[in-house]
Amino acid sequence: MHFSNIYKTGKALMASILLLLVVLMPALQITGAQSVGVCYGRNGNNLPAEGEVVDLYKSNGIGRMRIYEPNEATLQALRGSNIELTVTILNNELQALNDAAAATAWVQKNVQPYSADVKFKYIAVGNEVRPGAAEVGFLLPAIQNIHSAIVAANLQGQIKVSTAIDTTLVTNAYPPSDGVYTDPANQFIKPVIDFLVSNGAPLLVNVYPYFSYNDNPGSIDLAYALFTSQGVVVPDGTRYPSLFDALLDAQYAALEKAGAPNVEIVVSESGWPFEGGNQATPENAATFYQNLIKHVTSTTGTPKRPGKAIETYLFAMFDENLKAGNADEKHFGIFTPDKQPKYQLTFG
Incomplete structure (x- = not known):
């Protein structure tokens, strides 16, 4: 030539x-590997349309989303987006899903029609089920039935089935290495953990330094909760740079004592409100989110799990003005309803 x-x-x-x-x-x-996730709650009457929300994720490089119901408009908007998705099944649905046919129907309706071009990653069966709740007895059978339906749909290689818990199931968390599930919690969470071990699935945990700080402000330094302190050396000699790391390692310690040292934890929620509660200010919220993103996307890890990024979902995309509970519950949004950023955040 x-x-x-x-x-x-x-x-x-x-x-x-x-x-x-x-x-x-x-x-x-x-891409999920380069980005934190953001939870997308829809409990408000002033929020953008679902397609606009997905566009906002894409334009900000947010590679992961958690939703709290399998909303059809959201799933349609996610087609082809390459955003990794966690779908939550709320606690009031668990009893019905103890019927295997109902679980199969749930997967056939909410997952299979979208699975070719929506990147489902996790199904969180139940959110923050606690000892004494009516849903305790329904949790494991619902998880098992949803998993069986995922296997029947040949999606088990793509989608892991788990549940999302909060940090209150663990006690003796100081030092974090002493963390252990409470006796009432252990009765229902241990069989769930055994399921996770058998299926190579992570445990989803909602980790909120904000609430832990407010439960004990006399003993916890605000800077420690905001990632801005020099750290704390706990009684076993380990130095913890932040309350977030201490809370997370207490969960890992409890998993170890439950016979599951290899189960990974995904932080399925973490956030700081900008108003409505003690130390809920725009300045503190901005500091928390900025430092949390920097920490979990680095390879620092925690003292118990060093050298790796921590898969984490910020709570939440928007304020939810119809949400029940204390005033601060309505003010965790990192964007305003008109899609303007509240803070200067880089997500990946």
């Missing part, structure tokens, strides 16, 4: 490669 033809062919090939990179760039930017 003449040299000039080789040169032209090389230029054309390079141009094609560059064009392909331009086409793929949005997908390359929206």
Whole structure:
């Protein structure tokens, strides 16, 4: 081939490669490995349409989303987005899903029609089920039935089935290495953990330094909760740089004592409100979210799990003005309902 033809062919090939990179760039930017997730609650009457919300995730490079119900409009908007998705099944649905046929129908309605182009990652069966709740007896059978339906749909390689708990199931958390499930919690969470071990699934845990700080403000330094202190050396000699790490390692310690040292934890919620409670200010919220993102996307890890990023979902995308509970519950949003950022955050 003449040299000039080789040169032209090389230029054309390079141009094609560059064009392909331009086409793929949005997908390359929206990858779960490079981004924290953000929880998308819809308990408000002033929120943007679902398609606009998905566009907001994409334009900000947010590669993971957690939703609290399998909303059809959200699932349609997620098609082709490359956003990894966690779908929650709320506690009031657990009893019905103790029927295997109902669990199969749930998967056939809410997962299978979208599975080709929506990146389902986890199904959280139940959110913060606690000892004494009516749902305790329904939790494990619902998890097992949803898992069986996922296997029947041949999606077990893509989707892991788990549950989301809060940190109150663990006691003796100081030092974190002494963390252990309370006796009432152990009765129902141990069989769930055994299921996770058998199926290689993580445990989802909602971790809130904000609430832990407010439960004991006389003993916990605010800077420790906001990642801005020099750290704390706990009684076993371990230095903890932040309350977040201490809370997370107490959960790992409890898993170890429950015979599950290899189960990973996904932080399925963590956030700080900007008003409505003690130390709930825009300044503190901005500091918390900025430092949390920096920490969990680094390879610092925690003292018990060093050297790895921590898969984490910020709570939440928007304020939810219809949410029940204390005033601070309505003010965790990192964007306003008109899609403006409250804080300067880089998600990946």
